[in-house]
Amino acid sequence: MMLNAYNKWMLAYGSGWDSVVHKHYHSLLKTQFAAHATIQEQKLDKIKNLLRHAYESTVFYKERLNQTGIKPRDIKSLDDLKKIPPLTREDLNSQLQALISDRYSKDQIHYDKTGGSTGLSTQFVRSNECLAIKKATEFRFNSWAGWKPGERILYYWSPIQDFSSNNKKPNEIIQKYFRKRLALYAGKLNPEILAQHAEKWKKFQPHLVRAFPSSLQMFAEYLNENNISPYSPKAIITVGETLNQFQRALFEKTFRCKVFNCYVSRECGNMASECNEHDGLHVAEELIHIEVETENDDVGNLLITDLSNFAMPLIRYRIQDMSKIKLGKCSCGRTLIKLNLESARLSDYIVSPVDNTKIGGVTIIHYLLAEGPRVGRFQIIQDKKNHLLIKMSGSKSDNQKGIAHIHRTIDTLFEGKMLTDIEFVEHIPFLKSGKYQFIRREIP
């Protein structure tokens, strides 16, 4: 069955870039079911190879390893990797050139930068060659959601940089590959644009949708308010932001399909995704090694080692997201380890004035939205240890019940020690990256 789909795909899309992606895709479909020990062994080989390459061809890793007195050959197990200090965003910002491998010429690499959801935009470099396996990984995640090669994909997409002429080279390649794709810019939405999107969605009839949850939420609410029943895709994959339970339920009801949460970063691409069990996200261990900085198997900072980008090796890169490893086998049969991504992003929690515990944005949003009356779009800013400023769209009179619920919930959550002011604004701006930040913490 599947082979037919491949053949059709090959006939339709030809050779070159497509065939390289196809080869990776085919291989990734097999390796996801390989024995756990085999995957770990192969991963270790790739890490050793990357480390040797980084040491021999970048100024940064030569110095970093020499300073710590470690030689690449000292790394004999995945555990040994802990001897290498994590790579930080500050390292990237201050030593970008020193991190680039001298084995790559200018026309073999491209520059990109993160959107700055943590307040700091970081530049980095990727080899052009690694795009193929990264794209194949995205396709494998799509296949977990029921998509087949050649089927229509709609991108409900917020980062403006993906629509600009910057970075033209890789974008053009990707466009060519995706003959059956439609990308709708969802970083700026108003009723007029939402109406156009509803039309385009209907006409395009996507098999699969990849979307930023905050933008898709606005679209879903628009459809519901206007009694529009949208074309139902096979599945929706959410990326780029934390997906909360309220949004998952809203999407499943509005679009009448399952939602798959996917963990994607600009630096490393598609890293982990839910399978049809929807119980944690399988890591693409063939090209990403993930560690959690934690003492007790709890939530901690993620450290990413990217096994496919040799132009600028990211080894134990502290990406500023938090998560924990989910133990146990998955009944889908895949042996790739799983992440529990219910935990919030690093910038995405509130510190309690009661006992300094960190309360994740997902939890707060759940209490405020899923359990309360409908309110306007909002953003919570913790500007003082004991003060929250909530910016909300709409007017006070429209949101009376919701406001009362918010005050009650915050009083309960923080035992009356958190003061709250609600400010009504015309609209809540997106970040430059196109992301919508629910929670912003302005205190350490």
Ligand SMILES: [Zn+2]
């Ligand atoms: Zn699974």
